Amino acid sequence: MLQLKNISKNFGGLQVLQDVNFNVPQGGIFGLIGPNGAGKTTVFNLITGLLRASGGAIEFDGADIGKVAPHKITERGIARTFQNIRVFKEMTLLENVVVGMHDHMHYGFGSLLFNLGGFRRIEAQARERALELLSWVRLDHKAGMLADSLSYGEQRKLEFARALATKPKLLLLDEPVAGMNPAEKTELMTEILNIKQRGFSIFMIEHDMRFVMGLCDRIAVLNFGRIIAEGSPDQIKNNQEVIEAYLGKEDAE
Structure with missing residues (x-):
């Protein structure tokens, strides 16, 4: 590889x-x-x-x-x-993971600017996937918490x-x-x-x-x-x- x-x-x-x-x-x-x-x-x-x-x-x-x-x-x-x-300690766990997806989230500037359906659909899919990834490292129950609240080991798993x-x-x-x-x-x-x-x-x-x-x-x-x-x-x-x-x-x- x-x-x-x-x-x-x-x-x-x-x-x-x-x-x-x-x-x-x-x-x-x-x-x-x-x-x-x-x-x-x-x-x-x-x-x-x-x-x-x-x-x-x-x-x-x-x-x-x-x-x-x-x-x-x-x-x-x-x-x-x-x-x-x-x-990103001032962002939630969910937001931290969604940030990692932005290279794969494709929507037009207009859809973003006016909060159109395409943008909302892609964001919803990203949040769903982020929750799944957090479940893989057993942090999905803390998805809405700020990353700064995690222990050192939990922050590593969030990474x-x-x-x-x-x-x-x-x-x-x-x-x-x-x-x-x-x-x-x-x-x-x-x-x-x-x-x-x-x-x-x-x-x-x-x-x-x-x-x-x-x-x-x-x-x-x-x-x-x-x-x-x-x-x-x-x-x-x-x-x-x-x-x-x-x-x-x-x-x-």
Whole structure:
């Protein structure tokens, strides 16, 4: 579904990524892990068009998206969440999710201006779909509440629902359990598995090794801007180079 081919990224004289190669398959959960500063978020920013690669190619569904604008990448079927929660706190949960649908809500300016039937029908359909998505993450009973009233974990789930509102083929999750307690992590793991079972493909970056090992079908490891290992969770956790990257060579020995 998603292929990174020999991707490199430089910021001036600093090389952040070097010859990064991996494939994200359709229908599973793929994880990218690595120590702080390894370049994981840079990879997400390249995929979503917020940055341009210095070299290499990024292909999604067989098409090169390396120079495609971020909103066009969303239209092609890639959605993301961010490490720092970015919900609209002064809007209701329902309104937050409807915002994610606007690229797919087609009505004329006149219909909007004069509140005509076409506009009302499309808005009603959007609200119905938003309630459905909120039910997927078990927040539909709070649809009319302000997002600011939610707990941290609930705000993260609201972000999931809003990302799903863009009709993605691939959902990118940027450190989804950052700042969560163990109970919230367990609950969010269930929500991610539910999303996968509904037919969505998921690509996540995360620091919590236990969380990643419990969810992902396949994992790639990034260290100092290059991929040092890729494989199943069992292969990754027993890889000596991965152990050294996280613990340091002396501690690993």
